[in-house]
Amino acid sequence: MPYVNIQVTREGVTREQKAQVIAGVSDVLHRVLGKDPAITYVVIEEVEPDNWGVGGLPLPEFRRRQAAP
Amino acid sequence: MPYVNIQVTREGVTREQKAQVIAGVSDVLHRVLGKDPAITYVVIEEVEPDNWGVGGLPLPEFRRRQAAP
Amino acid sequence: MPYVNIQVTREGVTREQKAQVIAGVSDVLHRVLGKDPAITYVVIEEVEPDNWGVGGLPLPEFRRRQAAP
Amino acid sequence: MPYVNIQVTREGVTREQKAQVIAGVSDVLHRVLGKDPAITYVVIEEVEPDNWGVGGLPLPEFRRRQAAP
Amino acid sequence: MPYVNIQVTREGVTREQKAQVIAGVSDVLHRVLGKDPAITYVVIEEVEPDNWGVGGLPLPEFRRRQAAP
Amino acid sequence: MPYVNIQVTREGVTREQKAQVIAGVSDVLHRVLGKDPAITYVVIEEVEPDNWGVGGLPLPEFRRRQAAP
Numbered sequence: 001m002p003y004v005n006i007q008v009t010r011e012g013v014t015r016e017q018k019a020q021v022i023a024g025v026s027d028v029l030h031r032v033l034g035k036d037p038a039i040t041y042v043v044i045e046e047v048e049p050d051n052w053g054v055g056g057l058p059l060p061e062f063r064r065r066q067a068a069p
Numbered sequence: 070m071p072y073v074n075i076q077v078t079r080e081g082v083t084r085e086q087k088a089q090v091i092a093g094v095s096d097v098l099h100r101v102l103g104k105d106p107a108i109t110y111v112v113i114e115e116v117e118p119d120n121w122g123v124g125g126l127p128l129p130e131f132r133r134r135q136a137a138p
Numbered sequence: 139m140p141y142v143n144i145q146v147t148r149e150g151v152t153r154e155q156k157a158q159v160i161a162g163v164s165d166v167l168h169r170v171l172g173k174d175p176a177i178t179y180v181v182i183e184e185v186e187p188d189n190w191g192v193g194g195l196p197l198p199e200f201r202r203r204q205a206a207p
Numbered sequence: 208m209p210y211v212n213i214q215v216t217r218e219g220v221t222r223e224q225k226a227q228v229i230a231g232v233s234d235v236l237h238r239v240l241g242k243d244p245a246i247t248y249v250v251i252e253e254v255e256p257d258n259w260g261v262g263g264l265p266l267p268e269f270r271r272r273q274a275a276p
Numbered sequence: 277m278p279y280v281n282i283q284v285t286r287e288g289v290t291r292e293q294k295a296q297v298i299a300g301v302s303d304v305l306h307r308v309l310g311k312d313p314a315i316t317y318v319v320i321e322e323v324e325p326d327n328w329g330v331g332g333l334p335l336p337e338f339r340r341r342q343a344a345p
Numbered sequence: 346m347p348y349v350n351i352q353v354t355r356e357g358v359t360r361e362q363k364a365q366v367i368a369g370v371s372d373v374l375h376r377v378l379g380k381d382p383a384i385t386y387v388v389i390e391e392v393e394p395d396n397w398g399v400g401g402l403p404l405p406e407f408r409r410r411q412a413a414p
Contacts, residue, residue, distance in 0.1 A: 004283075019126065021305065026124075033289065040123070040124075044120040047250055051250060075140060076142075088265050090171065093170060098159065104146070110259070112254055121139060156334060160333065161333070176330070179328070180330075181328055184327070191389075194368045194371040195367065196364050214349075215374075235365075235369035236351075236366065239366050239369060248317065295403050299401045303401065318398035
């Protein structure tokens, strides 16, 4: 009875991509651990870039600095 | 100091229902574990059906197939 | 397809109490939201008191100060 | 490779405040545990007050009662 | 910068299986969403069966009843 | 009423370091968001290195390759 929580930034993930992530992750747990996909829950959480920090900075600012020469 | 996180699909849960869930879950932890409701946090997260996977499918598609003859 | 995560301090919760928490919380979601218990997952996480902070202190130290005259 | 999840009520947290929380928390993990901020993720989740329970009540109702004489 | 949390019951998952789950899930996010595995964190949490509820019962009891004639 | 969950690898974090992380993070939320530490919960979860993936690999293997010439 696996439960999987996936957090990604909210940046235009399409319905089709979500379906592919759900199918792919369920398949991994099936192949590797023998978990029946029928009992695997996959929850995708989309996080605003301003709410995601890395390098001590909100992601938009982090990326700006990475891109700067 | 319990912390409870409840994830359900975003499908019209009313304010009154949320209040009942919060009251009910706090009461369970009080009765069974003796936890004072004053220190129990209950956080309800509503998840878009497209972001919830089961059976290797997004929930709307999963339900369509369940309903099919 | 609710998923519930309950975090409490690891302080001697018995197997029987866990069963009662699982039954009680599943029942609340059934009564209030109409969720079939068959599809409700309840995961209990027991956290070492040293790993739980409140009032800016680990729980054991927080309690010591609360108890002091 | 720390991962930090911060849940607060959605009550007008500004972009600047989020940046300060991300910077501050990353700094704590750097100073205390020696974790390079470059590998620390901080995710802020803003929760609707109606979805946050304490004292067995949704937060707005809890506050109304606290404020009552 | 995806973060993935996978909860499964603690029932003898091997080190090799964990490595395969990590590789597989990171690959799904790479193929579908273009996320560089270098920035994808995958955290596996193993939950004691007594702490996992489904059908209103702890998992061991749930399974016993499923298996009964 | 903030709730903070911190996941780090289980690699000898001391009781004193946990106390400093709890104090430091509670202080950040107090200074930046005006949250009273009395109502801030901080939960530290220590994750086995084999259960933490990055770069598509369990952390011990990831580090071995980083260290290799």
